[in-house]
Amino acid sequence: MQANNWFGTFALRRLTYSRYTDESDTLKENLYFFIMDRLTPERRSWLMSRVKAKNTSPEMVVRRLVYGMGYRYRIHVEGLPGKPDLVFAGSRKAIYVNGCFWHGHEGCRYAGLPKSRVAFWAAKIARNRARDRENVSAMEADGWRVLTIWQCELKNREKISELLHDFLKQE
Ligand SMILES: [Zn+2]
Structure with a gap:
């Protein structure tokens, strides 16, 4: 199409x-x-x-931050559950960057459903959330450490930098 x-x-x-x-x-x-x-x-x-x-912009923000911290990664790795957005193969870590609406960020003001076609959107978002959970579980079961970053969290660059730094420095 x-x-x-x-x-x-x-x-x-x-x-x-x-x-x-x-x-x-x-x-x-x-x-x-x-x-x-x-x-x-x-x-x-x-x-x-x-x-x-x-290659949506929240993802690019995360990539730039991570790159600036000196880490190198692969992107959208085929063959891993849900194709994580950033993959650090050597340390077996992966990052998913989720849009709050599409991935149904719980309690987030950006995740509200449109007022029309509510059932359609609710079902769609519920499927996305279920798939996300399955992907993270599959990754962790396979020994990966996973960090999920939400689009809304990127508003606070200082906090998100800290979060990324803490995740990436873990041995
Ligand atoms: Zn959110």
């Missing part, structure tokens, strides 16, 4: 942009409502996979 019309391209750019800005929750909800209701189911799932899978 391609973004072979202007609306698909617009929707992808706009949703990707919207997730990482301080736009109000009401605006974001209206935007999802407006866009999702104008897409066929096929295009909707195409859009959601694209918005989710790209």
